[in-house]
Amino acid sequence: MTILNRDVLYLIIEELRNDKNTLISCLSVDKTFCEIIVPILWKNPWKILKLEKKYKKLLLNVIISHFSDETKNYLSQKRSKTTLILNEMLKLFNNEDIKFSHLYIPKFFDYQINFTENCCSGIKYFSCSTDIKDNILFELVENCKSIEELEIRFGGHKYNNGIGRLIEAQKNLFSFSLIDHNYHRDLSFDEIIENALIKHSNNIYYYKITTSPTKVLSSFVNLKILEFDDNRELDFLWNYSLPHLQILRVKSFSEKGLADLIKSTCGSLIEIKIDYCDYYDCTDIIQAIYQNCPKLKYLKLRIGDWDIFEFEKILINCQYLDTLFIIIDNLYYWNFLFDVLTKSSPIGLFKFKFNLIFDSFYIPLKPFFDNWVGRCPILLSFDMTTAEHMEDLLKEYEDKGIIENYSNLCDDDDGFELGKVKMMI
Known part of the structure; x- marks a missing residue:
């Protein structure tokens, strides 16, 4: 069998970095595959592992294996673990020899950590709450310019406007998520975020929000993935164009708004996923799909008796379709x-x-x-x-x-x- 050059193999596997099943299945090929794939999987283990308790325990055991012998002996005696484990993990952040690529800061996080340049300069993925402390945010703005994927979660009714400066400071931000499941929030904070994102308008290819889209969305000229992650029905008028959008995922939407959005993609969509539809007539949406999505490969859609006749036209017009998820x-x-x-x-x-x-x-x-x-x-x-x-x-x-x-x-x-x-x- 022809032996692949290691560098070529790395480039191939790197393209599969988001396909966890393929990566895991390739681990057993040989030592070279394993040496390349394991670091990719460990860049962000929370993304690969599921949230069940047994998987969390596996990850925790690996983290504990890096603790000092004294700490591991203490834990083996089944004494109180929470404070000790937390202190050991916080020490990792104060170790000048450790570099982080993925960092999650939860709500109400109030621990003293020095986010030095050596520690944070290589962070690719960052997730935090809007209530992030000023001292943490200041150090990140100063020392972290490498974030590519940024997720902002709303923490109650507290908004740190410095998040806008963190967004502006990044050099290659291409993925942004703004997660808020509250019905009311400070609109001035939204404006700060949107103004900061304008700087990255040519680079953003992934955008995820939980509210109705605003004009800033139309500035993302190279947007490829758009997600509306909220069960509330989003109602809006859409009159912008997203000519490069490939993947559209929505939960609950007004029929007209969604139909207009699909039409605005100019035939570029290859995946449409609609999780929840409270309306009883999907005719406008179905028509928008079969009239404007010739490249479609994946479709998730609710169907009732009254939709079947129009739905057949999707099968006829979308000849690249290979996966169909029908609710x-x-x-x-x-x-x-x-x-x-x-x-x-x-x-x-x-x-x-x-x-x-x-x-x-x-x-x-x-x-x-x-x-x-x-x-x-x-x-x-x-x-x-x-x-x-x-x-x-x-x-x-x-x-x-x-x-x-x-x-x-x-x-x-x-x-x-x-x-x-x-x-x-």
Whole structure:
């Protein structure tokens, strides 16, 4: 087998840095793969590990392994751990030999740490609350110019306006998130943040907010990923253009605002994910998709009986579609939906996920599977209750080769990487 040059292999793996499943699967290839991949995974372990208690414990054990022998012996005697562990971790920040690449500062953080230039000059990812202390922020503004990904979380009703200076001080900021799930906040703080972001308008390619978009969004001329992460319905008028947007993820939206936003992307979208739709007619949104998204690969959308006819036009016009996540709302014409899927699905579409938001287990899947014979085997996922109810049927068609794999998990990362779109930035 031809041996890849190590530098070339590094560049290839670096492009997969956000695809954790691929990285983890490559660890066992050989020593060279392992030596390249492990540092990438450890740049930000919180991003790779899930939030379950057992994973947190694994990470904590690794951190504790770097403590002094005296501290580890103390902990092994099962004495009070919290204060001791905290003190040991804080010592890491005061160690001139340690450099940090990712830093999270939680709400109400009030500990004395010296954020020296040597410690902070290489930080790529930074997350903090709006109540961050002045002394911490001052040192970061002075010593940290390398942040590429910045997340600001609202901490109650406290706003440190110095965050604007931190944003302005960065040299290569390309990702920004502003997370606020409160209904009321200081709008003057928003203005400070937006004015600071203008400096980076040519570089921002990822933008995540929890409020209705403002004019500053139109200044991000190279924006590729846009997320609206809030369950409240966002209502606004959109008359700007986002010609380079590739990925759009929203939770709750006014139908017209979302349809206009999709139209403004000029055919560049490859992923659309709409988590929650309270309105009963998605016609405008569906039309906006099939009229303006010829490159679409991944789609998550709620569908009712009244949407199926228009939905078929998405399958016909979006010929690159390979992953479809359908949220089912009181659907009675199952046969019609499955007929449309078998008749009109593009040849590359074989990943299906169904999430039922009502109590019904009658889903006529057998005819759908029978009509799928001769096509690419299906990767399939249902919500847990439905999948358990249909276990025997799913296993039967897996044995026949119609289904390649099925899952009963209903999150976006369910084992076969639904909708994982890789972008070369």
